[in-house]
Amino acid sequence: MAKTVHPDQRYLLALLNNDAQLINEIYKKCAGKVKSFVCFNNGDANDAEDIFQEALVDVYNQAKYKGLELTCPFEPFLLLVCKRKWLNELKKRAVLPVTKEEDSLLHIGEDTFEQAEQLEKQQEQSKLFLKAFEKLGERCQEIIRWSLKGEAQEKVAEALGVTYGYLRKKKSECMASLMKLVQLNK
Amino acid sequence: MAEDKITWTARFVEGDLSEAEMAEFEAQLQTDAELQQHLENYRQLQQNLRQQLAPDAVREALQQTLGKLNSQYFGHETQVLSLKPIIKWASGIAAVLAIGLFIWAPWRGNLYQQYHVPGQMLVAERGAASETELDKAASFYNDGKYAEAKSILEKLYSKDSQNAQLSYYYAQTLLATGRVEQGRELLTTVYNGESAFKYDAAYAIAMSYLKTGQKTECKSWLQKIAKGTTHYQKATDLIQKL
Numbered sequence: 001m002a003k004t005v006h007p008d009q010r011y012l013l014a015l016l017n018n019d020a021q022l023i024n025e026i027y028k029k030c031a032g033k034v035k036s037f038v039c040f041n042n043g044d045a046n047d048a049e050d051i052f053q054e055a056l057v058d059v060y061n062q063a064k065y066k067g068l069e070l071t072c073p074f075e076p077f078l079l080l081v082c083k084r085k086w087l088n089e090l091k092k093r094a095v096l097p098v099t100k101e102e103d104s105l106l107h108i109g110e111d112t113f114e115q116a117e118q119l120e121k122q123q124e125q126s127k128l129f130l131k132a133f134e135k136l137g138e139r140c141q142e143i144i145r146w147s148l149k150g151e152a153q154e155k156v157a158e159a160l161g162v163t164y165g166y167l168r169k170k171k172s173e174c175m176a177s178l179m180k181l182v183q184l185n186k
Numbered sequence: 187m188a189e190d191k192i193t194w195t196a197r198f199v200e201g202d203l204s205e206a207e208m209a210e211f212e213a214q215l216q217t218d219a220e221l222q223q224h225l226e227n228y229r230q231l232q233q234n235l236r237q238q239l240a241p242d243a244v245r246e247a248l249q250q251t252l253g254k255l256n257s258q259y260f261g262h263e264t265q266v267l268s269l270k271p272i273i274k275w276a277s278g279i280a281a282v283l284a285i286g287l288f289i290w291a292p293w294r295g296n297l298y299q300q301y302h303v304p305g306q307m308l309v310a311e312r313g314a315a316s317e318t319e320l321d322k323a324a325s326f327y328n329d330g331k332y333a334e335a336k337s338i339l340e341k342l343y344s345k346d347s348q349n350a351q352l353s354y355y356y357a358q359t360l361l362a363t364g365r366v367e368q369g370r371e372l373l374t375t376v377y378n379g380e381s382a383f384k385y386d387a388a389y390a391i392a393m394s395y396l397k398t399g400q401k402t403e404c405k406s407w408l409q410k411i412a413k414g415t416t417h418y419q420k421a422t423d424l425i426q427k428l
Contacts, residue, residue: 018248024255031259049260050345053252060248065237129234138367145371148240172196179192179224179231 003111008074015060026056029075034082042090051089055081058123066122072111080116132181140174147171195224199232249348278308301424302393305386307335307355320352327355332362350381357387361394370394377410385410389417392424401428 014022031052038048055078062068070077133141146156157167189197197203198211215221282305307327309320319338326335336359343349343356353376360369369390376387392407405428408421 015248016244018244018251020251020255023248023251027255027259031255035260045260049256052260053249053256054345056252057245057249060245061237064242064245065233126234126238129231130238133235133239134368141367144235145239148236150240168200168202169197172193172200172202175200175228175231176190176193176196179196179228182227182231 003071006070006072006074008072008077009070011074012059012063012068012070015056016063023056026074026078030078030082033079037079037083038086041086043086047086047089051082051085055085058119061126062119062122068115068119070115072109072115076109076112077115080112081119084116084120128185129182132178132185135181136174136178139170140177143167143171143174144178191218191221191224195221195228199225199228246348253348278306282306297424297427298393298396301396301420305358323355327359332359335359336363350376350379350383354381354383354387354390358390361390366394366398385412385415385417389421392421396424404428 011022011026013019014026031048034052035045035048038051039045043051058081059068059078133144136144143156143160146160147153149156151159153167154164157164160167162170194211198208203211211221215225285306307324309318309324319342323335323338323342326332326338336356339352339356339359343352346352353372357369357372357376360366360372373387373391373394376383377385377391388407388410392404392411395401395404395407405425408425411417411421
């Protein structure tokens with residue numbers, strides 16, 4: 001059975017459209033909670049701010065590039081994402097988290113867990129792709145970056161000083177190398 | 187099909203196959219599960235690259251919105267502008283000029299050594315008494331420890347990629363540690379913006395080309411430097427020598 005989209009999808013749309021008013025509502029609902037969670041767990045307001053912004057940009061990225069649709073309420077979803085992010089950050093800093101994983105403050109449905117986990121996985125995957133990309137030769141990186149600018153391929157070829165045919169050939173070679181690098185990294 | 191399936195898939199998606207080859211690929215795709223998987227992976231890779239590397243104006247605007255709301259909701263002490271940072275800047279600029287003059291000395295032979303001015307990374311004080319990550323990066327940078335500075339700046343930059351100062355110094359450390367292409371790319375972004383680092387970025391790119399002996403590129407970047415800015419005089423001198 002296909003899951004229905006939750007009405008809170010509107011918050012995702014707010015991010016996608018940079019709708020300041022609705023985004024303000026997100027802050028009103030969630031910022032304080034994230035702040036107190038982080039501050040109670042070896043962090044400060046600056047950490048909370050970074051985590052919160054990062055989480056919102058991640059959600060934006062997932063919605064825009066991976067077609068994320070919310071099947072659970074937004075608030076617990078975002079809080080869970082922030083929390084996991086912060087716990088990961090603590091792990092990186094080698095500080096052990098104080099509180100336990102499960103949240104006594106919130107009622108969290110299975111969907112919420114699933115979606116938060118999905119988001120985290122996707123972000124990790126993206127990082128992996130980027131790492132692989134950076135292992136490519138300079139010329140390949142240049143060609144791929146240029147092709148992503150959304151200009152006509154003929155123009156890209158011109159900018160790079162090569163023929164269209166050569167660009168196509170070179171680009172597919174570069175992309176194939178990248179695919180292989182990604183597979184090695186997995 | 188002489189090549190491996192991954193390359194074949196790439197050539198199919200990028201339109202680098204002849205019509206006959208295209209038909210062959212499509213026919214095989216119907217039954218070949220491995221090929222289907224490659225194609226699916228390829229699409230995912232494309233999406234990820236777009237997300238990570240393509241410019242996204244809405245995301246930039248969103249980050250500005252978030253930045254504003256952050257200060258409202260995460261209770262930052264407002265920055266107090268005192269004279270101290272100005273004095274710091276002034277003395278810093280004087281120091282850079284002094285170093286610049288020294289390096290500039292005409293008795294030196296190598297043009298790159300003559301004209302490359304790494305500069306001091308100056309961090310305006312934020313009011314807090316404790317040393318911030320940015321301060322740490324600056325002291326590494328100013329000691330010429332670019333690799334150490336880079337790892338801190340990389341983190342700061344990833345959180346605040348709109349910050350021209352961070353971008354500029356991060357890019358400088360990339361150049362200094364051999365990540366030339368990436369450094370240039372980032373500096374180009376800074377140059378395309380309207381920050382105080384605009385012409386510093388152009389000059390740094392020119393220097394990176396000078397270092398690799400690409401004189402034409404070096405010149406064309408030097409020519410972008412506007413009259414009346416810090417590097418203008420050096421830029422015009424260097425253009426003549428090239």
